[in-house]
Amino acid sequence: MCIHLREGDFDAIIFDCDGTLVDTAPAHFNAYYDALVQAGIQLKWDWYRSRVGLTSASLIKDYQSDFRRSIPYSHVELMSRYSRAFQQNLNQLQEIRAVPT
Numbered sequence: 001m002c003i004h005l006r007e008g009d010f011d012a013i014i015f016d017c018d019g020t021l022v023d024t025a026p027a028h029f030n031a032y033y034d035a036l037v038q039a040g041i042q043l044k045w046d047w048y049r050s051r052v053g054l055t056s057a058s059l060i061k062d063y064q065s066d067f068r069r070s071i072p073y074s075h076v077e078l079m080s081r082y083s084r085a086f087q088q089n090l091n092q093l094q095e096i097r098a099v100p101t
Contacts, residue, residue, distance in 0.1 A: 022094065027090065030092065041063075047063075
C-alpha cells in the first residue's frame with residue numbers, strides 16, 4: 001500500500017500507536033496473565049504496571065528476580081502463549097482521546 005501525501009495536508013504523522021494513540025497496557029497485561037496462569041503464576045496488575053514498556057525478556061527477568069520463581073516455559077513458548085492471548089484480547093484496546101487531532 002502506498003500513501004501519497006501532498007505538502008500542507010497534514011501537520012504531523014504519528015507512527016507510534018502502542019501507548020500513544022491506543023492504550024494497549026491492559027491487553028498486554030491480560031496476555032501475559034493468560035500465558036502465565038496456566039503455569040500457576042498469577043501476575044499482578046500493580047507489579048506489571050510499573051514495568052510497562054519493558055521487553056518481554058526484561059519483564060520475565062524482573063519477575064524471576066522479584067519473586068524468586070522461574071518461569072517453566074522457554075522464552076519462545078511463553079511468547080507463543082502470549083501472542084495467542086494478545087490476539088484474543090484485541091477487543092480490550094482503547095483509543096487514547098487526549099491526543100490532539
